[in-house]
Amino acid sequence: MADIAQLEDMVTQVRRDIIRQVHKVNSGHPGGSLGCAEFFVALYQEVMDRKEGFDMNGEGEDLFFLSNGHISPVFYSVLARSGYFPVDELNTFRLLDSRLQGHPTTHEGLPGIRMASGSLGQGISVSLGAAAAKKLNGDKHLVYTLCGDGELQEGQNWEAIMYAAANKVDNLIVSIDLNGQQIDGSTDAVLGMGSVRAKFEAFGWDVVDVEKGNDMSAVIDGLNTAKAKTGNGKPICVLLHTIMGNGIDFMMHTHAWHGKAPNDEQLAEGLSQNPETLGDY
Amino acid sequence: MKTYTNTGNKDTRSGFGAGLEELGKKNEQVVALCADLTGSLKMDAFKANHPERFFQVGIAEANMIGMAAGMTIGGKIPFTGTFANFSTGRVYDQIRQSVAYSGKNVKICASHAGITLGEDGATHQILEDIGLMKMLPGMTVINTCDYNQTKAATLAIAEYDGPVYLRFGRPKVANFTPENGEFKIGEAVELTQGNDVTIIATGHLVWEALEAAKTLNESGISAEVINIHTIKPLDANAIIASAKKTGCVVTAEEHNYMGGLGESVARVLSENTPTPIEMVATQDTFGESGTPAQLMEKYGLNAEAIVKAATKVIARK
Ligand SMILES: Cc1ncc(C[n+]2csc(CCOP(=O)(O)OP(=O)(O)O)c2C)c(N)n1
Ligand SMILES: [Mg+2]
Numbered sequence: 001m002a003d004i005a006q007l008e009d010m011v012t013q014v015r016r017d018i019i020r021q022v023h024k025v026n027s028g029h030p031g032g033s034l035g036c037a038e039f040f041v042a043l044y045q046e047v048m049d050r051k052e053g054f055d056m057n058g059e060g061e062d063l064f065f066l067s068n069g070h071i072s073p074v075f076y077s078v079l080a081r082s083g084y085f086p087v088d089e090l091n092t093f094r095l096l097d098s099r100l101q102g103h104p105t106t107h108e109g110l111p112g113i114r115m116a117s118g119s120l121g122q123g124i125s126v127s128l129g130a131a132a133a134k135k136l137n138g139d140k141h142l143v144y145t146l147c148g149d150g151e152l153q154e155g156q157n158w159e160a161i162m163y164a165a166a167n168k169v170d171n172l173i174v175s176i177d178l179n180g181q182q183i184d185g186s187t188d189a190v191l192g193m194g195s196v197r198a199k200f201e202a203f204g205w206d207v208v209d210v211e212k213g214n215d216m217s218a219v220i221d222g223l224n225t226a227k228a229k230t231g232n233g234k235p236i237c238v239l240l241h242t243i244m245g246n247g248i249d250f251m252m253h254t255h256a257w258h259g260k261a262p263n264d265e266q267l268a269e270g271l272s273q274n275p276e277t278l279g280d281y
Numbered sequence: 282m283k284t285y286t287n288t289g290n291k292d293t294r295s296g297f298g299a300g301l302e303e304l305g306k307k308n309e310q311v312v313a314l315c316a317d318l319t320g321s322l323k324m325d326a327f328k329a330n331h332p333e334r335f336f337q338v339g340i341a342e343a344n345m346i347g348m349a350a351g352m353t354i355g356g357k358i359p360f361t362g363t364f365a366n367f368s369t370g371r372v373y374d375q376i377r378q379s380v381a382y383s384g385k386n387v388k389i390c391a392s393h394a395g396i397t398l399g400e401d402g403a404t405h406q407i408l409e410d411i412g413l414m415k416m417l418p419g420m421t422v423i424n425t426c427d428y429n430q431t432k433a434a435t436l437a438i439a440e441y442d443g444p445v446y447l448r449f450g451r452p453k454v455a456n457f458t459p460e461n462g463e464f465k466i467g468e469a470v471e472l473t474q475g476n477d478v479t480i481i482a483t484g485h486l487v488w489e490a491l492e493a494a495k496t497l498n499e500s501g502i503s504a505e506v507i508n509i510h511t512i513k514p515l516d517a518n519a520i521i522a523s524a525k526k527t528g529c530v531v532t533a534e535e536h537n538y539m540g541g542l543g544e545s546v547a548r549v550l551s552e553n554t555p556t557p558i559e560m561v562a563t564q565d566t567f568g569e570s571g572t573p574a575q576l577m578e579k580y581g582l583n584a585e586a587i588v589k590a591a592t593k594v595i596a597r598k
Binding site: 102103117154182 | 315317318319320321337338339340341343344366367371399400401402403404405567569570571572575576579
C-alpha cells in the first residue's frame with residue numbers, strides 16, 4: 001500500500017523543483033509540468049515496475065515515454081528524485097552543455113530518457129514500437145506514455161491509436177493530460193475536440209477516467225485500474241483530468257503559464273505555497 | 282568603408298507580423314493560417330483585424346499546409362505560420378505534393394529558424410530547412426536579415442505568384458536595412474564594396490558579416506559584404522562578379538553547411554569561376570539549449586568566426 005502522505009510530500013517538492021528550474025533560466029514550461037506532478041510521482045514511485053539503474057533497452061521493466069516533451073521540468077525532477085541522476089543536476093536545466101535540454105533528449109545520454117521528444121505527436125507511435133519489441137522479446141512488462149490534450153490534434157496520434165486497437169496492443173497504457181489548455185488558449189477555443197473519451201472508445205480502446213487528476217490516491221487508483229485491464233486484447237487510455245499550473249494559485253486554470261517563467265516575486269510566492277519537504281537541490 | 286547603423290534591436294518575426302498586418306489591409310485575397318503559435322508568430326494583429334480571414338488549425342501542421350494549398354484554388358493567397366521545424370520537416374510531403382508539385386501560391390512563413398531559437402534546444406532548432414526547401418523544384422527560398430527586411434519581404438512575396446519559403450527568427454537582432462525599403466526577390470544586395478574578400482551572408486549572419494568587415498578593415502583588409510536574402514533563385518551574377526573581383530569568398534548562414542547557402546554559392550563558383558571558399562555554418566550537428574549568443578559562439582556563427590574564415594580564405598588565394 002502506498003504511503004499517500006509521503007508521495008504528496010514528494011509532489012510538493014517536485015513543484016518547487018519545477019518553478020525553480022524554469023525561473024533560473026527564465027524559460028521553460030511550468031503550467032503543464034505542475035498539472036502532471038501527481039501523475040509522474042505516482043508512476044515512478046508506485047505504479048511502474050522499475051529496475052535499479054538505467055539501460056536503454058529496459059528489458060524486464062516497465063518503460064515510460066513522454067510525448068509532450070515540453071513538460072520536461074516535471075520529468076527531470078521526478079527522474080532525479082527517483083535516483084536516475086543527481087538532484088543537483090536540476091541546476092543545469094536549459095544551460096549550455098547540460099544534459100537537461102529544453103526538451104528531453106537521448107543525445108546527451110541523460111539516464112531515464114529513451115527517446116527525444118518536443119516536436120509533438122510522436123510518442124504513441126514510439127510506444128507502439130517499444131510495446132511490439134517487448135512482445136517479441138517475451139517481456140511481460142508494460143509501456144506507459146503521456147500525451148498532452150492539445151497534442152492530440154496532431155494526426156499522427158490517430159494513426160497510432162488506430163493501429164493499437166487493430167493490432168490488439170494490450171501492453172500499452174497511454175495517459176492524456178486533459179488540462180483543457182494549450183498555447184493559444186483553451187483546447188475548446190483553439191480546436192474543439194469534443195469527447196476525447198468517445199473518440200478513444202470509437203477507435204477501440206478501453207478508457208479509464210481519472211476525474212481528480214491532481215489527487216494522489218485517485219491517480220494511483222486510476223493507473224492501477226488501467227494496469228489490471230492490460231493483457232485483454234485492447235490498448236488502454238487513462239484520461240487524467242488535471243489542472244494546468246496546479247498547486248500555485250496564480251498559475252492555475254489558465255494557458256498563460258504554458259511556457260512562461262515566473263519572475264522573482266512570483267517564484268517566492270509559488271515557493272511559499274509549497275514548503276520544502278525533501279530538500280531543495 | 283560604408284557603415285550601417287543599428288536603429289535598435291528587433292526580432293525578425295515582428296517584421297513578419299507587421300508585414301502581414303499591412304497586407305491584411307491592402308490585399309483582400311491574403312489569408313493566414315496558424316497552428317497554435319499565433320503569439321510566437323506575431324500574427325495577433327492580423328487575427329484581430331480580419332478574424333474571417335484567419336484560420337486557427339490547432340496543433341496540426343500537415344492539415345494546415347493542405348488547407349493552404351486548397352485555398353489557392355479560388356484565388357486566396359495563404360500565409361502559413363509556425364516554427365521553421367514544423368513548417369518544413371514536419372510537413373515535407375504535404376509541401377512537396379500539394380504546394381510545390383501542384384504549383385500553388387502558398388507562402389510558408391517560418392519563425393524560430395536556426396540555433397538562435399535558444400533554450401528550447403535541438404528538437405526545435407532546425408538547421409536543415411534551407412536545404413529541404415531549396416531542393417523542391419519551383420520553391421523560392423528567402424532568409425531575411427532584420428526586422429525591416431522581413432517586413433518588406435512579407436509584402437513582396439504577396440505580389441509574387443508561386444510557392445515561397447520565408448525564413449526568419451526569434452531573437453532581437455540589429456535592425457539596419459532601410460525602413461520601407463524595396464525588396465526584390467532573387468536580387469543580391471551589396472552592402473559594402475571591397476577588394477580582398479567577398480562575404481556572402483544570409484539571415485542573422487548578415488549583421489555579423491558587417492561587424493566582421495569592420496574588424497577586417499581595421500587590419501587593412503577590405504571586404505565586400507553581400508546580403509543574399511534569396512537563396513533560391515540565387516543571384517549568380519552578383520556572386521560571380523564579386524568573386525572575380527576579390528578572388529575569394531566566405532559564406533555565412535545559420536544553417537548546416539550541407540544543403541545551405543554555402544553549397545549553393547560553391548556550385549555557382551565552381552561552374553563559372555572556381556574560387557577558394559570557406560563556409561561559416563554549423564558542421565553537420567544538431568543544436569542544443571543555451572542563450573542565442575552562447576550558441577552563436579559555440580557553433581562558430583558570429584563575426585569572430587567570419588573574420589577567421591576570411592583570414593583563412595585570403596591565404597588560400
Ligand atoms: C509539432 C509541434 N507543433 C507545435 C509545437 C509547439 N507547441 C509546443 S507545446 C504546444 C501546445 C501543446 O498543448 P498541450 O499538449 O495541451 O500541452 P499543455 O499546453 O497542456 O502543456 C505547442 C503548440 C510543437 N512543440 N510541436
Ligand atoms: Mg493541454
